[in-house]
Structures are given as C-alpha cells and as structure tokens.
C-alpha cells in the first residue's frame with residue numbers, strides 16, 4: 001500500500017551547514033508522527049520542505065503517491081496538506097464562525113465575495129467543524145477574546161476546512177497548560193483516526209510526544225538518528241546520549 005507521505009533522501013544545506021541530510025521516512029493514514037530533536041537539528045527546515053516553503057537540494061516528497069517536491073506552498077495546500085502554526089493565525093476582530101467561513105470560502109475558491117457578505121456562506125459546515133473541535137458554543141465570540149487553548153482548537157478547525165489528507169502541526173501545544181495540551185492532542189488523534197488523516201508534528205515537550213505520537217523520528221544535526229514507536233526511541237542509546245539524557 002502507498003503511504004500517505006513518503007520522503008526519500010531529503011537534503012538541504014546552507015553554505016557549509018547541513019540543515020537536513022538524507023532524511024527518509026513514511027507516514028501512514030490515521031497515524032501521528034512526531035519529529036523531534038535539539039535546537040538547530042533541522043526540524044523547521046524539514047517541515048518547510050514538506051509544505052513547500054523551502055526547496056530541497058535533493059530528495060523526493062510524495063503525498064498520496066504524487067510527487068510534490070518543489071511545488072509552491074499554495075499548490076501543496078491545494079493537494080490536501082493542512083497546517084497549524086506556532087503562532088496562531090486567526091483574524092482577531094472576526095468571530096469564531098466568521099474565521100471558519102473565510103477558511104471555507106478560500107477552500108472553495110470563492111475569493112470574490114463582496115465585503116460584508118462572507119457571513120452568509122457555509123454556515124452549516126462552519127458550525128459542524130466548530131462542533132468537531134468543541135468550539136460550537138463559542139461561534140459568536142470574537143477571536144481576540146478567546147483563551148489560548150481555544151484559539152489553538154479553532155486553528156485546528158481552520159486547517160480542517162481544507163479537507164486535508166495530511167496535517168502538519170508546528171509545535172501545536174507550545175504555550176498551553178498541561179491539561180490543555182493533552183486535550184488538544186487527544187482531539188487531534190481522534191480526528192486523525194476518524195477522518196483517516198496523517199499528522200506530522202514537531203514538539204519540544206517530551207511528555208506530549210511520548211504520550212501521543214504513534215511513531216517518533218529524532219533529528220540531530222540534520223540527520224535522522226532514530227525512528228520507531230515511542231518505546232524503541234526512548235530506549236535508543238544514541239537518542240539518550242544526544243538528546244533525551246535523563247528527560248524521560
């Protein structure tokens with residue numbers, strides 16, 4: 001069976017710095033894969049090659065069997081790759097529902113709706129996605145008033161408006177309280193299973209990674225030094241020496 005995401009020999013250098021070197025992995029539908037590593041290991045570079053922001057020097061990226069290497073971020077988004085960001089990207093002056101409506105209009109390429117009319121479109125779909133992430137009761141609130149954890153859930157719903165097959169989450173739980181972190185990751189795992197999404201996330205919080213990832217990849221100085229299920233990675237001598245130390 002073709003994996004949802006297949007990466008072979010992904011490589012990127014900046015001058016003499018090997019930011020990502022010969023990285024290969026695969027991600028199956030319905031699974032959650034974590035990409036971890038110390039500061040400067042190459043996580044962001046790797047992520048940004050997958051979403052089209054950085055062009056690899058070498059290597060191949062296939063999403064659902066289609067070669068997406070070197071495509072623009074917009075083309076990759078159109079092929080069904082959703083993203084959430086470290087810094088939440090919602091419109092603060094709009095309500096929660098309006099943010100969803102804008103995302104849905106964009107997904108349906110309805111970009112020329114006259115100002116002030118966007119609120120009439122996709123109400124049912126917007127509310128269904130808000131219910132899915134537990135935000136239905138806050139549909140009328142302005143985003144600027146939301147608690148941080150709720151903003152992150154809205155951001156997840158916005159990413160789902162594009163009906164992605166693959167979801168890339170950059171430090172999804174950064175800045176959240178421990179209980180909110182677990183809630184967001186449990187929600188993400190449930191949605192991934194139910195909708196057959198693959199999720200790739202970067203994360204500095206090892207509790208989140210080991211509790212919620214199906215598989216973990218560890219980067220160090222641009223190279224993948226280990227990948228496997230959490231128990232394998234936790235017990236890997238090289239990972240312990242270079243990264244985890246006594247952390248787990």
Ligand SMILES: Nc1ncnc2c1ncn2[C@@H]1O[C@H](COP(=O)(O)OP(=O)(O)OP(=O)(O)O)[C@@H](O)[C@H]1O
Nearest residue numbers: 014017018019037038039040041042043044045046
């Ligand atoms: N645009 C760039 N120009 C030059 N060097 C870069 C550039 N982007 C990244 N690097 C270098 O590539 C290496 C990998 O950086 P990257 O940001 O991908 O790591 P990271 O694992 O995401 O780190 P962090 O956890 O701190 O965000 C680092 O040595 C970094 O200094």
